[in-house]
Amino acid sequence: MKATDLFKETIAALLANKVRSGLTALGIVIGIGSVIAMIAIGQGSQSAIQSNIQSLGANLVMIMPGAQRGVGMQVSQGAGSAQNLTTEDATAIAQEVSFVQAVAPELSSRYQVIYKGKNTNTSIVGTTAAYPSVRNVQISEGVFISDQDVRGAAKVAVLGPSVRDDIFGAGYSNAIGQTIRINKINFKVIGITQAKGGSGFSNQDDMIFIPVSTDQKFLAGADRLTTISVQASAQSAMAQVQQQVTDLLLARHKISDSSLADFNVLNQTDIVATASSVANTFTILLGSVAAISLIVGGIGIMNMMLTTVTERTREIGLRKAIGAKKKDINLQFLSEAVLLTFTGGFFGVVVGWLIAFGFSKFGNILTKVSLPSIALAFGVSSVIGIIFGYYPARRAANLNPIEALRYE
Amino acid sequence: MIECKNVSKNYKSPSTGSGQAIENLVLKGVSFKINEGEFVAIIGPSGSGKSTLMHILGALDTPTSGEYFFDGKNVADFSDDELADVRKNKIGFVFQAFNLLPRATVLRNVMLPLVYANVPKEKREEQAKVALKNAGLEEDHFYHLSNQLSGGQMQRVAIARALVNNPSLILADEPTGNLDTKTGEIVLSTFQSLNKEQGHTIVLITHEMSVANYANRIIQIKDGQIIKDEKKYEGDRFI
Ligand SMILES: Nc1ncnc2c1ncn2[C@@H]1O[C@H](COP(=O)(O)OP(=O)(O)O)[C@@H](O)[C@H]1O
Numbered sequence: 001m002k003a004t005d006l007f008k009e010t011i012a013a014l015l016a017n018k019v020r021s022g023l024t025a026l027g028i029v030i031g032i033g034s035v036i037a038m039i040a041i042g043q044g045s046q047s048a049i050q051s052n053i054q055s056l057g058a059n060l061v062m063i064m065p066g067a068q069r070g071v072g073m074q075v076s077q078g079a080g081s082a083q084n085l086t087t088e089d090a091t092a093i094a095q096e097v098s099f100v101q102a103v104a105p106e107l108s109s110r111y112q113v114i115y116k117g118k119n120t121n122t123s124i125v126g127t128t129a130a131y132p133s134v135r136n137v138q139i140s141e142g143v144f145i146s147d148q149d150v151r152g153a154a155k156v157a158v159l160g161p162s163v164r165d166d167i168f169g170a171g172y173s174n175a176i177g178q179t180i181r182i183n184k185i186n187f188k189v190i191g192i193t194q195a196k197g198g199s200g201f202s203n204q205d206d207m208i209f210i211p212v213s214t215d216q217k218f219l220a221g222a223d224r225l226t227t228i229s230v231q232a233s234a235q236s237a238m239a240q241v242q243q244q245v246t247d248l249l250l251a252r253h254k255i256s257d258s259s260l261a262d263f264n265v266l267n268q269t270d271i272v273a274t275a276s277s278v279a280n281t282f283t284i285l286l287g288s289v290a291a292i293s294l295i296v297g298g299i300g301i302m303n304m305m306l307t308t309v310t311e312r313t314r315e316i317g318l319r320k321a322i323g324a325k326k327k328d329i330n331l332q333f334l335s336e337a338v339l340l341t342f343t344g345g346f347f348g349v350v351v352g353w354l355i356a357f358g359f360s361k362f363g364n365i366l367t368k369v370s371l372p373s374i375a376l377a378f379g380v381s382s383v384i385g386i387i388f389g390y391y392p393a394r395r396a397a398n399l400n401p402i403e404a405l406r407y408e
Numbered sequence: 409m410i411e412c413k414n415v416s417k418n419y420k421s422p423s424t425g426s427g428q429a430i431e432n433l434v435l436k437g438v439s440f441k442i443n444e445g446e447f448v449a450i451i452g453p454s455g456s457g458k459s460t461l462m463h464i465l466g467a468l469d470t471p472t473s474g475e476y477f478f479d480g481k482n483v484a485d486f487s488d489d490e491l492a493d494v495r496k497n498k499i500g501f502v503f504q505a506f507n508l509l510p511r512a513t514v515l516r517n518v519m520l521p522l523v524y525a526n527v528p529k530e531k532r533e534e535q536a537k538v539a540l541k542n543a544g545l546e547e548d549h550f551y552h553l554s555n556q557l558s559g560g561q562m563q564r565v566a567i568a569r570a571l572v573n574n575p576s577l578i579l580a581d582e583p584t585g586n587l588d589t590k591t592g593e594i595v596l597s598t599f600q601s602l603n604k605e606q607g608h609t610i611v612l613i614t615h616e617m618s619v620a621n622y623a624n625r626i627i628q629i630k631d632g633q634i635i636k637d638e639k640k641y642e643g644d645r646f647i
């Protein structure tokens with residue numbers, strides 16, 4: 001039997017029962033579609049996370065308080081345990097650790113912000129003049145906090161563009177000089193930072209920067225920090241900086257056993273690696289949930305093929321009587337299953353791509369439909385056809401022609 | 409052309425109660441020879457083993473013992489694939505239940521054996537049309553779906569399908585069983601003229617003498633054994 005004939009017979013057989021073929025293929029469409037969409041979302045967020053972390057600043061080493069260091073890396077859960085990093089620690093690092101370009105202490109918490117009765121809750125970051133260079137932030141209007149402001153604990157604030165939009169209205173251009181109330185204390189707006197974009201975790205557009213001294217004195221009421229960001233002078237120096245910072249802080253905190261350290265020193269490269277592996281796990285998780293629906297679709301194919309074989313027992317007997325070999329029958333039913341799953345796979349790719357597109361268009365989630373995942377989808381759908389079509393096809397091929405012709 | 413030598417067929421059916429297999433001797437040492445150009449009827453009561461014999465003659469099955477020669481080759485010990493080749497190239501079947509593909513056109517049904525025989529596409533339609541004409545189907549039915557035809561027309565399509573690859577042997581198992589007497593007669597005279605005018609070798613299986621009488625030779629079978637084998641002569645010639 002020639003390939004073109006086989007193909008024609010296959011199409012004719014599938015079209016003979018359009019509704020059933022369509023519904024069965026739908027299982028594969030859904031399976032492949034969700035795999036494509038889930039992987040696109042997973043990979044999209046992975047690259048979003050990576051670029052987010054890169055935009056935090058270059059050659060960054062971050063120190064965060066940690067109640068007790070457990071196994072692996074822990075990102076501090078917040079203010080509860082954050083009593084152990086001080087401004088002096090930050091100063092000491094700046095003075096004593098080599099290969100340090102700049103150090104920016106940070107004290108970050110959420111407070112109520114009020115302007116003319118408009119109320120919003122946002123992240124307030126107390127920091128110093130070094131922050132923009134360490135954390136890769138640019139000023140678009142006015143100025144950033146100066147050393148002078150820090151020394152004098154001035155009640156001045158620099159707004160991220162999103163915060164500006166929230167409290168003054170979108171695109172408001174006269175924010176500089178206005179007075180806002182943070183936690184019932186008046187602050188004068190002295191600058192606006194440039195929009196960096198990026199969403200999700202640590203969005204610098206959605207922050208208000210104030211001098212760290214002011215923050216500690218009037219808002220937090222204690223000399224503590226939530227992060228010390230250290231910029232190494234070169235990427236190659238990062239490990240060294242990390243080591244020196246650790247040693248210095250252990251000495252300053254009088255801890256001899258480094259496993260009992262009350263702080264975490266994170267290197268940007270590690271953060272990228274950790275976050276990527278988290279995103280990767282996330283992708284795999286989403287992908288496997290979707291893969292289960294693909295298997296369910298495959299079982300649907302098998303079910304339909306078994307029904308078809310039973311229904312067409314007589315036809316199989318006839319085909320054998322006119323000279324079809326086992327191989328011919330086997331191939332015919334196998335190719336019906338594969339064509340079904342392959343068609344399902346094609347529409348599944350289209351559907352998955354549309355879902356991913358919809359997510360990035362309306363859900364504001366970065367998605368990435370990659371060529372390998374499309375190729376994989378086609379490969380997988382054909383393989384599903386072969387796997388789940390194998391048994392029914394073999395059953396058809398092994399039918400005894402006499403029994404099959406006798407079948408009522 | 410074909411020859412059976414002491415062909416026997418047993419079916420082992422596990423009995424329901426005792427668990428012991430019961431031997432069911434369906435054919436018990438059948439021997440005969442059919443020459444090219446003959447029109448033979450095999451007649452016998454229901455359950456006498458006619459269909460079983462036809463399955464062996466048609467290379468759908470092999471005998472339990474004995475030899476079956478087709479064009480000088482012993483088919484009795486052919487493999488599945490070799491049997492399929494014999495069916496494909498040398499045998500045309502006509503069944504009582506027609507067994508047409510219901511959602512396919514008449515032409516596609518008739519062309520189906522040619523697909524398996526790897527006949528080039530251009531030749532298939534031509535060959536199928538010739539076969540349909542020889543089977544006596546009117547040309548305006550060629551593109552109808554096979555399930556839109558009457559029983560007599562369906563059986564003509566089935567005959568055309570049996571003829572299409574120019575087999576050396578045509579086997580028909582109760583071909584008129586599903587037809588009324590009048591249509592049955594038309595189908596039977598079609599067989600007659602295929603034999604007389606085109607020299608096809610035909611083996612017709614039936615349980616009715618009136619049907620068997622269309623043939624030139626009648627083999628009577630009972631309980632798996634041949635009880636009579638006679639050629640009909642009218643004067644010197646076959647009828
Ligand atoms: N596959 C089979 N397994 C067991 N017994 C069978 C099988 N096929 C036929 N038989 C038995 O063989 C006998 C002859 O059947 P068959 O050749 O169909 O008779 P006929 O066609 O003359 O009516 C019957 O008793 C039937 O039950």
Ligand SMILES: [Mg+2]
Binds near residue numbers: 460
């Ligand atoms: Mg019978």
